[in-house]
Amino acid sequence: MSRIPRIVILGAGYGGILSAIRLQKELNYNEADVTLVNKHDYHYITTHLHMPAAGTDNPENARVNILKLIDEFKVDFVKSTVTQIRPHEKKVILEDGTLSYDYLVIGLGGEAETFGIPGLKENALNIRSINSVRFIREHIEYQFAKYKREPDRKDYLTFVIGGAGFTGIEFIGELADRIPQLCKEFDVDPSLVKIYNIEAAPTALPGFDPELVEYAMKVLTDKGITFKIGTAIKECTPEGVLIAGDEFIKAATVVWTGGIRGNHMLDEAGFETMRGRIKVDEHLRAPQFDNIYVVGDCSIVMNDEGRPFPPTAQIAMQQGEAVAHNLIASIRGSQMKTFKFSNKGTVASLGKGQAIGIVGSRKLKGNVAAMMKKVVDMRYLYIIGGIPLVIRKGRF
Amino acid sequence: MSRIPRIVILGAGYGGILSAIRLQKELNYNEADVTLVNKHDYHYITTHLHMPAAGTDNPENARVNILKLIDEFKVDFVKSTVTQIRPHEKKVILEDGTLSYDYLVIGLGGEAETFGIPGLKENALNIRSINSVRFIREHIEYQFAKYKREPDRKDYLTFVIGGAGFTGIEFIGELADRIPQLCKEFDVDPSLVKIYNIEAAPTALPGFDPELVEYAMKVLTDKGITFKIGTAIKECTPEGVLIAGDEFIKAATVVWTGGIRGNHMLDEAGFETMRGRIKVDEHLRAPQFDNIYVVGDCSIVMNDEGRPFPPTAQIAMQQGEAVAHNLIASIRGSQMKTFKFSNKGTVASLGKGQAIGIVGSRKLKGNVAAMMKKVVDMRYLYIIGGIPLVIRKGRF
Structure with a gap:
């Protein structure tokens, strides 16, 4: 094929947005067409949603306009809802159209897992x-x-x-x-x-x-x-x-809040799933489809003991970056990287001024942990939007 | 009777609160016992309620703590709900007690009139x-x-x-x-x-x-x-x-918002009413009970053409002041005043920066009328609470 490859990214969550941002940074002019599809015109910061849900912060602080994060000269943005993935036809059906792809990144996020509990x-x-x-x-x-x-x-x-x-x-x-x-x-x-x-x-x-x-x-x-x-x-x-x-x-x-499963569209598309998630290969690809990458809550990555890593923002972000690297490697015919999750630690907020966390081997609690939580939040804003976003959305 | 007369005021709306404030100002020490009964521990500014209802202002700006308006050394405040008035026994039944009175002021406010429209x-x-x-x-x-x-x-x-x-x-x-x-x-x-x-x-x-x-x-x-x-x-x-x-x-x-009637307790108490309101005499008393005064939405005052004045904050305030005067006159055996409503004008807000009004014979509209509306609001705050209340609750 002489035309340039088309990459379609489904979902602008942690994994999808990081893929898009990294691709727009690394790809050369006319090396690939990148299209990001998302239901809303904003990316939201899932790890922050507990605050607007309780009403302790404005929902605006938990979302960022996608057009502030991507460069429309390099990445096309389509605001639409995905209704179906057709992996064998290399097509995605949207609510209001169809997209063809050479490479697909699935980052559609998860759904509540209710374990069959009635009602x-x-x-x-x-x-x-x-x-x-x-x-x-x-x-x-x-x-x-x-x-x-x-x-x-x-x-x-x-x-x-x-x-x-x-x-x-x-x-x-x-x-x-x-x-x-x-x-x-x-x-x-x-x-x-x-x-x-x-x-x-x-x-x-x-x-x-x-x-x-x-x-x-x-x-x-x-x-x-x-x-x-x-x-x-x-x-x-x-x-x-x-x-x-x-x-x-x-x-x-x-x-x-008791459980998350993958996306129902994955089963419908014929992928083999575990609770709606695709167990990806070491390059984050769906089995049998070397042109389909899966990130975030739609994917399963196994740890060294053969058990799935919990689906977190942290792993999704690392996946997004790795996928961008591997996509570019595919296009250029260079070496792909094996994905390896690097746990930077975890902090859980307990409300104003209180948190617990583990960073490296250090246990944190109370105000120190709450500060660390803010640092983690800021760091994320910095990664996706640089200093301007930290200033606009960071809670000081 | 040698004991001092007991005045009970039911309701701390415009009429009730003005009665209480004026009585506490005019009565001499030990000239009468005054008790104000109200469902809540706050007075609310009914003419302001359209704003918090729409969410354009905080409900706090539409209410004032009653203990900021009355002097507890002079007026007793009972936070309770009136359930029954027994005019022949000179008693009022509260949700959690009973009050006896020599003089009663009924200012319990109105209820929605739905004109029998189903549902x-x-x-x-x-x-x-x-x-x-x-x-x-x-x-x-x-x-x-x-x-x-x-x-x-x-x-x-x-x-x-x-x-x-x-x-x-x-x-x-x-x-x-x-x-x-x-x-x-x-x-x-x-x-x-x-x-x-x-x-x-x-x-x-x-x-x-x-x-x-x-x-x-x-x-x-x-x-x-x-x-x-x-x-x-x-x-x-x-x-x-x-x-x-x-x-x-x-x-x-x-x-x-299509209609207001009087209070259902008035019918239950055996008063003769028109749509739940008592047509008061020239001294604002209920017919046949020269110790019961009625103010605000519970009362009807006829104009010179024999038609009822619309129930407004303005008339209720003037009634409250007149009732206080007449109560003191009864106690002292001095001359009562005939109530005469003095229409100072009317301003209706149409949202931010817009209103219409008539003040004297002048028609006002637009921003001028909106300013006048604020003046009216401020004036009321001043009447009930003086400068400190204007500063606290006034919208500048």
Whole structure:
């Protein structure tokens, strides 16, 4: 073929946007056509969504206009929703059109995994996008307004958060900070508000350092959270949740953070998946398709013990950069790199001025960890948008 | 009787609070016991509620803590809800107690008059209190968040305001100002938002100067309001309103501002009422009870042509002051005053920087009228709370 290769990137999440940014930086003029497709005209910072969801920060601080991140002379941007991937035809079907590709990067993000728990899909809210967190924030405020009209309805003031992983823990930290403000604004007695964090696993933050988990639980318990750890949600109804031991918690708000799976379009496209995710090869390609790369929540990368790395922003970013390198190598016929995840550490926020984290082999907690969380956030803004973005979106 | 007379004031609205403030100023030490009863520990500025309802101002600016207005050494304050008035026993039953009185001032405020229109009471919102306007504000925001989840539901973005009297007109002026902000916040195309103002009477602002009404309609039409004047609402359902001509407007938000009646407790107490209001004598007393005064929306005062004055903040304030005078006259055996309403003029806001008004015989419109509206608001704050309150709550 004499025409230049066409690269299509689906999704402008961590993996997709990093691929695009790196490609636009490294590709020479007319070396490839790059098209980035995304449902919205903005990229959002998923690791920040727990704050606007609770209402402790403006959703604007969790998103960046894509056209501020990419150079339209080098990368085409198409705002559209992907409806179907046809890997054998090398085509992607959009809501309003079709794209052909030579190389595809799939970074469509994940979906809530409800593990078949009845009613969870229909009745629980998810922290998954700008739209969803604006909805959660408004929903929570609305419950306070409703309670003032129907003071018998204590369930309006009861909040159930399913899942004590990162998202769940970070969200309850913010929510606990937000409640006193809401109580003041709506003249509600704070002692009437109940926040339950329910986790089926035997510990909160499974896999995290036990000393730090204990610290986190103490901080959050002091903020008024009631933990029910080692307790499965058996059913979610519009009225609340039924939990192990046949206790029913009446709650007008249930937020489910208990699991992420891959994207339903991957199964529909005929890829072999595990919970909607594609187990990629060492170059981050889908098995049997050496022109299809998969990043972020749509992918599975195994660690040395043969278990999947948890899907995080950090791994997605590293994947995005690696994919850009390997795409360029394919085009130029140079050497591809084997992907190897390099864990820089993890910090979980517990609300204002509180966090826990591991950086290298150091355990951090309290204010030091909260500062580190900010550094991580800033570093990300710097990577994708340089100093100007840090200034615009960074929370100082 | 040798003990000092007991005055009980029910309601800390315009009439009640002015009575209390004037009594505490004029009464000598131990001349009377004054008790003010109110459902909330704050007085609210009803004429300001259209702003927090639309979300263009903080509800805090529409209320004042009662203990900032009364001197607790002179007036007792009871935060409670009145459930029953027993005029023959000279008793008032509260949610959590009983009060006996020698003199009673009834200023319990009005309730929405729905003129028997089916479904209006159940499905429409009212601009009547701090709780109700916080609810309306949250409800409106929630519709935008819901629309983003269900973009087929245009009814989430359709707002029906029933009634084009003062409250209706002032509310739509604010709502029209608020919509662009909400559209920006929630990424909604402003052209999808529809605001209908529906009025059964042949004109908006019935009784107001026709030239000014025309001006107001033009300002509001330019802001995107669709008027349906001379059009009755026939029914209100959870899905919207059925209007004359059998047109059904699908709308998730219906706000009813079309009428005010008196308080249901007055009928229950055996008073003779017209739409829940007591037609008072020239000293503002209930017929047959020369120890019961009635002010504000619970009262009817006739003008010289034998028609009731519209219930406004202005008349309620003047009544409150007159009642205080007459109560003191009763106690001292001095001359009572005949109440005569003195119309100082009227200004209706149409949103930011726009209003219409009549002051004396002068017609005002545009920015001048908007300034006058602020002057009126400030004047009221000054009357009840002096300069400190003007500084704290005035919108400069």
